[in-house]
Amino acid sequence: MLDRFSSLFAKEKSPLASVKAATSWCKNLDLVDPATRGAKVHGVVTDFIAGNQAPTFESLQALMMIDEHVQEAFDAICYQYVSNPRMSKEIEQKLWKDIVGYAHDMVDGYQRFVQAESNEALQKQFAPMMPVVLARSLRYLAIQAKWYYFRFEKVPPKIWTVAHQLYRLSEIGGFDSNPFPTYPASSAEISSCADEYIQMLMLNTLANNNLSIRQLDMVDSWLEKWSKLIQISRKYQEERHHFCVNLQESQGAQKINPELMGEPYRYWGLNDLVNQVQEILGRLMTGASYASLDLGSDARGPAVAELLKHLDVFWTMSMRNSQVKRSERTKVAKAADIIYGLDRICGYVKEDNDKFTRQSREAKDQVDYDEIMDMRLYGFVSSRTKQKSSVATNPYVVNKKQNDWHTWSIDNESNGGLGAILRFSENEWIRPNLLLGLRLNSNENWQIGVLRRIARLSDDEISAGIQVLTSTPVMVGMHSEQSDRIENITVTELGFTGGLELPNVKTALYVPHQIDGKSVNTLIMHSADYGLDKIYQIRARDKRFSVSLGLVLEKGVDWIWVAVNVLRQEN
Structure with missing residues (x-):
């Protein structure tokens, strides 16, 4: 059966030759499964990119028709990847390569027409379709970036370079914020070039948050709506803006500092976005159903609430720290004991406090008569007396396990912070804004810090930045x-x-x-x-x-x- 379909496709001329050819080809395309549909479209686009066929108005119409027709199949392939975290390595690699390769070639296919628009004869024909062409291209670039995040890999610089160029073209054309449905036949969702671009940039702010594939995909789906709450500006406003991007550099969102000013930069703020997240959390706390929150059909249960809390915390922290310049770092080679969780940290800090109190008492030659009595009766101080002494100092006892800390390799120090190198497989619990207790050796007191930054260095190696809040808690x-x-x-x-x-x-x-x-x-x-x-x-x-x-x-x-x-x- 598949052989018959294959021969049918082979006998036909390129479906990109005309709208009529594309329409007929799409009818046959519906007879095969989603994976085959995607492969067939991918093959046609690859042939078009490799060939010398001149871009025409009809071939652009045909490409856009086929692209829209295959969206349901492409979404099904993407969903198969996102919803199956336990698939074999071979299947994961094939799906990842198929999805990223397809998105990459769709961008290249559309680029043939974007570049051809410099031809005055074609410019008038292509101009009405350029907003949708650029928006779709930005969406496919964002898909590539997201799939790199799934693997904790750095997005190739070329993806950012092309994204910045396409957004700049939309600005030059004066339609960067014009609203329209990107795929009108399959979805009534309104978007724009700016919406697609800011969605890509905002997901980039979460790239180092150690979120799961399902969490990243869920946030990305929310950003389809939330991106409309963010406005990109050419002029920096100190009280409103928290991130910027340089259209001439091959990277994503950056913190703002006085050096990042001028024409290549675009700025945006998070106030309305964070207010939206906090409003949703408030409605959840007052008993609203997940269905009423418009978070998607799969958004259910406590895990969704925890993810929303994480976004609230992280983006609020980003707003406060958007203009903080990092101190100069000094290379070191040290080890630090790390604990996390407020209750556990309290237990160890209390132990330090009790030790300090005992030392102070001894320095003042204060006599503990219970300890003297124990020494006379037993020849040692009993555990009950030690506990009684501890409770007398602070009756609020916190239970803790001994030696339940992790050891991290400290790579650098700065004024008020530490940089660590650690193995991801041994520290899968880490998240930005996690409260930590830390000490550089067993003779020091525990300090309090917050995990500020996470960056993947390799498959199982991560760098982490810690801000130290106090050394005397x-x-x-x-x-x-x-x-x-x-x-x-x-x-x-x-x-x-x-x-x-x-x-x-x-x-x-x-x-x-x-x-x-x-x-x-x-x-x-x-x-x-x-x-x-x-x-x-x-x-x-x-x-x-x-x-x-x-x-x-x-x-x-x-x-x-x-x-x-x-x-x-x-x-």
């Missing part, structure tokens, strides 16, 4: 008499209180910080514990305070960093 216990989240009561806490009138205790980290040169008190706490109108009683070592929560400095997926106002110190 203090674990604090918090409780509020207001209605709070329910906590599990540990055996240790029951032993300390006798099981009576136990407050709903939470843990957090006190972090000294400066804002505009002024010292402020701040806490890093669980996101669920935050409330602008809440008042907490804080115990840090041997001091007690009543505080109210103030300005939010930063948010993670499960943590929040806030300034606090001290209302009073208690005896």
Whole structure:
């Protein structure tokens, strides 16, 4: 049967010869499966690129008709790749090569007509179709870039060069923001050259976020709508813009700094986009169904909410750090112990705090009579006395496992940060904006940092940038008499209180910080514990305070960093 179809295709002249030939060819194309359809169209486009056939108005019409006709089949092939993460390596490689190769040749096919438009005789004929030609070309370039992200590979510079050139041509033509359906026969979705370009640039901002194939594809589908919330500008506005791109360089989105100004640069901001993400999250929290959020038929469950939170956190962080210039880095060869998760970090910081308290007590020649009694009775200090001493210092005990940290190789240092080289297979949990505890040797205290940057160096090697927030954190216990989240009561806490009138205790980290040169008190706490109108009683070592929560400095997926106002110190 397939042989009969193959011979049928072979006997016909090129379907790009005319619209009539393309129409007849497409009817036969519908008789085969999606993979064969894609291969047939790919073969026709490849032959057209390799041949010397002059581009004509009819051949452009034919190419656009065939391109639209095969979209359903091409989408099916792409979906097969995205929805099957456990396919064999051989199948994955073939699908990846087919999809990227097809998108690459479609761009080259359309480029024949874009370049031919310089011919004055053809310019008037091609001009009405150029907006759609450029938009489709940008979409195929974005598909290539996305498939490179799937493999954590760097996008070839040529893809960015062509994308910048095509967008610039749309600007010169004056239709960069003109709305139209890119594939009117298969979808009523309105797009533009600018929408396709900004969608490609915004997905690029997430390329190093260590997202899965399914997550990247889902965000890309959301950006089809969200890209319309972003406007590209030639003139930089400090209060509005957070990213830029140089149309004369072969790379994607960049942070803005004073050197990146002038004609080759285009600028855009994230305010409306982040507001949209936060609005969707707010509706989810108030009980809205996923179907009502217009996130796609496959967007269901807690994983989608977590992905939205990640986008909110990452893009909000990008807005705040868009103009931050990195400090100069110094090459080093060190190792660092790394822990993650606020509860686990609190446990290790508390251990440091207790050790400091014991050392301070010894320096002041203070006598612990319980320890003296233990020495007289047993010849050693019992674990119960040690625990009692620890609880007396800070009753809010955090359980932790011993030696549950990772070891990273530190490659460089800068003012306030570290650069690490690590194996991806041993650290698949990493994400940008992850809260970390770190120390460079076992004799040092744990420091608090945030994972800011991730870049894939090879198949199993990643570089990571860490900003150090403080080298002197203090674990604090918090409780509020207001209605709070329910906590599990540990055996240790029951032993300390006798099981009576136990407050709903939470843990957090006190972090000294400066804002505009002024010292402020701040806490890093669980996101669920935050409330602008809440008042907490804080115990840090041997001091007690009543505080109210103030300005939010930063948010993670499960943590929040806030300034606090001290209302009073208690005896």
